[in-house]
Each structure stands twice: as C-alpha cells, then as structure tokens.
Amino acid sequence: MAEIIKSQPVKSPDLPKVLMLGWEFPPVINGGLGVACHDLCIALSKYANVTMIIPKSNPDFVVKNLNLIGLNTIDAKTLRNIGFAGENYKKLNKVHYIDTHLNPYYNGKSAGNQPLDLKSQYLKSVQIGNETAEVFHIDDLYGGDVIEKVTVFGKLAAKLACSLDFDVIHAHDWMTMIAGMEIKAQTGKPLVMHIHSLEVDRGGPDSKGWVYQMEKHGMEYADVLMPVSHFTGKIIHDYYGIPMSKIHTCHNGIRPVVPFRGEKLFKEKMVLFVGRLTRQKGPEFFVDIAEKVLEYNQDVRFVMAGTGEYFNPLLERAAQKGIAHRFHLTGFLNLDKVRQLLSIADVYMMPSVSEPFGLSAVEAVQFGVPSVISKQSGVSEVLQGSLKFDYWDVHRAAQYVLALLNDEVLAEKIKEDAYKDLEHISWDNASQTVIAGYKKFNLIQDKVTS
Amino acid sequence: MPSVCFYFQVHQPFRIKRYSFFDIGKDHFYEDDEKNQVILDKVSEKCYLKTNRKMLDLINRHKGKFKISYSLSGTAIEQFEKYRPDVLESFKDLAKTGCVEFLSETYYHSLSFIFSKEEFRRQIEMHRAKIKEHFGQTPKIFRNTELIYNNELASVIEKMGFKGILCEGVDRLLKGRTPNYLYQPAGSLKIKTFLKNYSLSDDIAFRFSDRNWKEWPLQADTFASWVHQIAGNGEVLNLFMDYETFGEHQWEETGIFDFLDYLPKEIMSHSDFDFKTLSEAADSYKVRDIYDAPDFISWADAERDLSAWLSNPMEKEAAKRIYALEERVIKSENKDLIEVWGKLQTSDHFYYMCTKFWSDGDVHKYFSPYDSPYDAYIYYMNVLADFESTIDLFYKDKKEGKKLEKKNNL
Numbered sequence: 001m002a003e004i005i006k007s008q009p010v011k012s013p014d015l016p017k018v019l020m021l022g023w024e025f026p027p028v029i030n031g032g033l034g035v036a037c038h039d040l041c042i043a044l045s046k047y048a049n050v051t052m053i054i055p056k057s058n059p060d061f062v063v064k065n066l067n068l069i070g071l072n073t074i075d076a077k078t079l080r081n082i083g084f085a086g087e088n089y090k091k092l093n094k095v096h097y098i099d100t101h102l103n104p105y106y107n108g109k110s111a112g113n114q115p116l117d118l119k120s121q122y123l124k125s126v127q128i129g130n131e132t133a134e135v136f137h138i139d140d141l142y143g144g145d146v147i148e149k150v151t152v153f154g155k156l157a158a159k160l161a162c163s164l165d166f167d168v169i170h171a172h173d174w175m176t177m178i179a180g181m182e183i184k185a186q187t188g189k190p191l192v193m194h195i196h197s198l199e200v201d202r203g204g205p206d207s208k209g210w211v212y213q214m215e216k217h218g219m220e221y222a223d224v225l226m227p228v229s230h231f232t233g234k235i236i237h238d239y240y241g242i243p244m245s246k247i248h249t250c251h252n253g254i255r256p257v258v259p260f261r262g263e264k265l266f267k268e269k270m271v272l273f274v275g276r277l278t279r280q281k282g283p284e285f286f287v288d289i290a291e292k293v294l295e296y297n298q299d300v301r302f303v304m305a306g307t308g309e310y311f312n313p314l315l316e317r318a319a320q321k322g323i324a325h326r327f328h329l330t331g332f333l334n335l336d337k338v339r340q341l342l343s344i345a346d347v348y349m350m351p352s353v354s355e356p357f358g359l360s361a362v363e364a365v366q367f368g369v370p371s372v373i374s375k376q377s378g379v380s381e382v383l384q385g386s387l388k389f390d391y392w393d394v395h396r397a398a399q400y401v402l403a404l405l406n407d408e409v410l411a412e413k414i415k416e417d418a419y420k421d422l423e424h425i426s427w428d429n430a431s432q433t434v435i436a437g438y439k440k441f442n443l444i445q446d447k448v449t450s
Numbered sequence: 451m452p453s454v455c456f457y458f459q460v461h462q463p464f465r466i467k468r469y470s471f472f473d474i475g476k477d478h479f480y481e482d483d484e485k486n487q488v489i490l491d492k493v494s495e496k497c498y499l500k501t502n503r504k505m506l507d508l509i510n511r512h513k514g515k516f517k518i519s520y521s522l523s524g525t526a527i528e529q530f531e532k533y534r535p536d537v538l539e540s541f542k543d544l545a546k547t548g549c550v551e552f553l554s555e556t557y558y559h560s561l562s563f564i565f566s567k568e569e570f571r572r573q574i575e576m577h578r579a580k581i582k583e584h585f586g587q588t589p590k591i592f593r594n595t596e597l598i599y600n601n602e603l604a605s606v607i608e609k610m611g612f613k614g615i616l617c618e619g620v621d622r623l624l625k626g627r628t629p630n631y632l633y634q635p636a637g638s639l640k641i642k643t644f645l646k647n648y649s650l651s652d653d654i655a656f657r658f659s660d661r662n663w664k665e666w667p668l669q670a671d672t673f674a675s676w677v678h679q680i681a682g683n684g685e686v687l688n689l690f691m692d693y694e695t696f697g698e699h700q701w702e703e704t705g706i707f708d709f710l711d712y713l714p715k716e717i718m719s720h721s722d723f724d725f726k727t728l729s730e731a732a733d734s735y736k737v738r739d740i741y742d743a744p745d746f747i748s749w750a751d752a753e754r755d756l757s758a759w760l761s762n763p764m765e766k767e768a769a770k771r772i773y774a775l776e777e778r779v780i781k782s783e784n785k786d787l788i789e790v791w792g793k794l795q796t797s798d799h800f801y802y803m804c805t806k807f808w809s810d811g812d813v814h815k816y817f818s819p820y821d822s823p824y825d826a827y828i829y830y831m832n833v834l835a836d837f838e839s840t841i842d843l844f845y846k847d848k849k850e851g852k853k854l855e856k857k858n859n860l
Contacts, residue, residue: 296471296472387822395472399828400828402471403471403828403831407828410824410827410828412763413762413824417805
C-alpha cells in the first residue's frame, strides 16, 4: 500500500524551484506525453529544483533535483499535515462511476458537466500504522470519468502544494490544468502551462466541448504558455484567442538512441508511417500518396504501423484502390518493433493534419531515414533536412517520395542535413528554453547571471 | 589622380517552374514564364528604369565626367527583349552618351569555365554578338559570373584578347595590400586585374539601409570622404555591385537614389578624383603588383569561393549531369536543344540548391523562387530527365529519318 516517498533530492539553494504537475509518467504509462514530461523533467532538474506531482508514481524512481510525489503514495503524515486525514473524509460512501471512457488522446468526446465532488471513488482510504489516510487511486488514467479524475487530482494536488515551497507552477496539458489553476489561486504563484496537444489538434477546428472550454479557460488563467512548437502557439492564438505575448515556444527534445540497420526480407523499397490511425494523423492521405507513387514505381511497399479507428476504413480504401498487395497495416507495434521497421525503411512519411510536434519523425532521422512530413507539424520547424508538404497536397508528397526513392544523392543529402538538425534537438536545449521563458516573463530571479 | 570605377551587374535568370516528376515526358517547356515576367516587371519598375534615368541625368549633369560600366547577362537582355523593351531602350540611351562601357561575360551567366572551356568560349562569343547588336560596342573587359576567378581564367581571357578582367579583392590573397591598384594575374603578361574594394562596395550594396550600422544613415559626403582617403595610396577604386542594389535590394525609401544623386559631385569635389570606365582605367594605369589566385574565388557569400553554387552533392550532381550533355547537344546542331541546354547552365539554378543554412542561407532564400533547396534540386533534375529523353528522341528521329532518306533514294 502507501509507502514513504523514497526520493530525497539534494536541494541546490540557488536554483529556481519548480512545481510540475503531470498526468502520465513512466514507468507507469509510456505514452507520448509521459515520455515528454519525464525527459523534460530530468533535463530540467539540472537547472532547477523540480517537484513533480502526478497521480501515480513508482516509489523507486529517484532523480537528483527531482522530487516525485505520486498522489497514490503519499504517507499519512503528509496528508494529515495538509488537512486531508481525519474525520472529514473517513466515509466515502457516495461513489460515482460514470462510464464514458473519455480518452483525451484517442477521440476527445466530452462527458458533459458532472458535479464536482471530492467524495469520489478515486479517493481511497489507506491504513498506515494506526492512521487512515486518503490517497488518489486509479488504475486507468484515461478510462472511466476522466473529468472527475482530473478534478479530484486538482483538489488533492492543490492541498498538497500548500505545504510545498516553489517559485513556479508548471502544468502539462488540460488534465493538469485544474490542478494548476487551483494552486495558483491558493498560492498566488505564477502558472506556466506546457502545451503538448490540444483538443483542436485531436478533434479538429470545430471542437468546442468540455475539454476545449477547459483548455481555453486554463490558458487564459495561466501566466505563460509554452507550446511545443510555433505551430501549436499559432493554434493557441487563432483558436483559443490567447495573445501571442503570453506564448513562449519550447520545441521538444529527443532521447538519443543507438541506431541500427536491419535487413529487409523483400526487394522492394519501403515507405513507413508510424502513428495512431486517427483523423489527426492524416492516415488516409498516406493511402492516396501510395496510390500515386505506385502508378509510377511498382517496386515500393507502404507500411502503416499503429492502430486506431481508421484501421478498417484504411484497409478498405487500399483494397478499393487496388494497391493492397503493396500496402500493409501492421496494427499496434511496441517500440522495439517500430525500431525494427525504422531500421529497414527507405522513406518516412508523416502526413499529419495537425501535429503539435511529431517526435516520430525525429526518431526516423535517428535511424537515418529521410522524411517527408506535413507542414502542419511542429517538427517541420526544427527539421531543415526533410521534404515538407501541405498534408492535403498528395501530388507533392508523392513526388517527394518518388524523388527520394529514385535519387540517392537527394536521399543522402537530406539524411546528412537531418543529422545536423539532430544536434539541436535535445531535452537539454528544451529545458534551457523553459528556463529562459521563466526569466523572460520574470517568473524567477535571474540568480545565475547576477 | 585616383579614379573611381563603378561597375554594375545586371542579371536575370530564366527560372524554371515547379516541374514535377509527373510532368516528365509530357511537358517540354521548363520556364516559369509568369514568374520571370512578374519579377522582371517588378525589378524594372523599382530599379532598372529609375536607376537608368538617374544615371543618364548624372552623366548629363556632369557633362560626361561621370562614367560607369555594366555587365548585362545574355539572359537578362533576352528578357528585356521579350518583356521590357523599354528597359533595353534606356540602356541604349546610356550607351549613346559615350560614358558607359559594357563588359563581356558568359551569355548564360554560367559556371561553364569550371566545366568546359569550349562552352565557355562559345558563350562569350554569343554574348559579344549580343552586346554589339544592341549597344554598338565590342567588350574589351571581361567579368566572369559572380566574379568567379582564378589565374587560369585570367590567362584564358588574356589569350582571347581582353585587356582587363574583374575579380574580388580577397583578403587572404591581398595579404595586407590594398585592392585600389591594378594587379597582374599570376601567370599572365598583359591583362590587368581590377579588384573589387569589398568594404566600400558593401557599404552601399549591403549596409546602406542597416539601421544597426553605426554609420547609418549614410550620406554621400561621408562616403566621399572615405573614398578620398585612398589618395596617395591607390589609383583605382573599384565599386562593384548588383545593379539591383538601387531600388530593389535597397528600396527607394532608404534614400539610395538621393545618395546616388549627390555621390558623383561629392567624390569629384576633391579635384584629384575622377570617374573612369574600366577600359579607360586599364589604359590609364599600370599594374603595381601580382595577384595570385591559384584557386577559385568569387564575390559570393562569406566564403567568397564556389560554395554558393557547388558545395553540396546535389549541386555537384546537377552540374555534372548538365555538362555531361555537352557533346550530344552541340553535335545535334539543333538550335532549340542548344538553347535549352544553355539556359539550364545559368548559375542561379545551382545557387537555389545551396544548403548553407546557418550562415548565408538567408540571402539564398531571398533570391530563390522555391520553398527549399531540395525543391530547387528536385525540379531541376526532373527537367533534366525530360531534356535527356528529348535529346534521345531527337537522335532516334534523326536516325530513322536517315534510314527513310536512304530507302527513298534506292
């Protein structure tokens, strides 16, 4: 059950103190957001004392300068100190369970307004010695009633935050926005919102549901917004009406890998797509591009790795176009399998409709695969070495694929230029940009330079 | 008595269109007519007509004491003929004053010297004929594309009968000497080299409108005082720049035309200074030292070498492929094939493929009609693929024509 927090980071007094609010966090969840938060936190802990509150944590997880607090592992003493233990919440009799399966990164349907109440199934009593305490307890961060989960998370995190010492609140995406706003309201500390993905990306420009409202409200309330690209910054401005003066772009970094080249078991060239098969990723354009390319070059195989609600329609579309013999849907693949595909791919294709960043394209670069990516992506801002098209411009994308397949000079040159870009794409750069943002907006004192 | 030599480069390329892979074999017309016309119109209005009018005015006002030299590329002249005869007329008016010299260059503003001496000579001859046709002059001074230069080039040009050649005054070759004298190229005997004074030239061409420059705003009398400083330590001050500096790179709003208006008067306010065309300067002054340029230099980018056109594998591949066609194109004796081949040699095509992103990339981007250097390369290579198959077709047809002829004769 609940355990004492094991991580006891060494605090450096001169570093700014940052209170991070996360939702996913490895090793519990290895989604894109979790990995990004995790890597950013670790890189940032070189420049700041970071305390991170998340729903769940692995108690063995220790990083210097990073104090990780999982709301499911808080000890009774801490909870009592912040006023959660004791009489008030002893009885959790009214348990709500609204089975809506709201999943922010899969379909973005909202669940409508639900009464906000701390008497929730997500607060569990735990016995520690002779004491009883309530902790946050959920198994699936995105299943069930997510809205209630984020609300409870917010209230609990806010209570906890009152006992912590920090200069800046740094929240990530809408799941932690309530928490961020609560903490700002209670402490008066400046609130930074790191934007990895928006409802407008996931659901399209007409998304105006609960999550959209949440995001809009949260971003209006925040002091500074840190989107992962200028592209996302522009969406924040255009679709949420936030002034550009509040926006400070922080491009993502990437973990270094040791790339390898695999052996292809077929003679044809291979064009690879990796991503969820959802509207946002533009998978249907990949089929159209494949058709156009195959008209001129039959010695190419098109491979889609990933799953999603477009799986069956894509299968049908490929069959209808008569290219099924050159078109392969692998379904969901784990990281190792994806890397194996990257190791044999000749071209990486990312036709995303709205991609805040697009780390997968950088992974392709790491594996030396030249990429053709949509201009509607954040990664196109940091990858000079790639061919870029508007996601609807199938003709142009097909032309690029053909050029890369036919012209080794071009493919080699793009690979080489992209390798140069990699030097600038790191979490260390990202965290320095974050710190620069804190300073630019006067959220922290510039102790280092003074 | 030091002389100031103004020389302006006037060049427009025939830009090729966004020629896609799917056009190969179907579309044999490669130029972006519309874009070429739009750009020429814009530059004509903003620069050529206005500046020519100003130059004519200055020549008349100073009663023939203000002199200038131009190099007009063959492709620029062709575009004037095609789209803007009024601009061509205004250059002819300048030629009639007797104060304007037209220089020689390769007709297509090409890199031909690097790849084929024969093609290089052919283009110089073509250009010579064009200049004679319009301006009634036979050029005596040679200026290679973007001041690309080395000792060997000077020697080849000397053998062709030119008396002077232009090049960049590169610090690493000057080794502390001033560019403000005529030099003798290493390995040549008679020909004289004019070295661009890049510092004073770039004050006008690049820094003039830079508000962060401590000399901004630059006035004609200030600039003239810098020019006068060479008195006693120089004979020929070479101010070489793109003609488009006036009104296009430096907009009219920057005051560049007013600057130009006062400059001759201010420079000649020192009685020792005058203006000369390059031929006059070559006749008036002796060479003072040897300028040794074993490797290629140019006036482009920070490197001042060939890297603006031939540094990356795409540029090298494209250049290799286009020059590999020489024999088949020339032997075809087909006017159209030879003309298309010539136009595809224009150096700008390679300049657009340049990927030196982080230093001079901005300049390349400013001039490029394409979204990226990769696009420039892809379109060019698609065009080349179509052109190669057109050549194949030509020879196939010719062979079959001969067969047919033989058959008919029997």
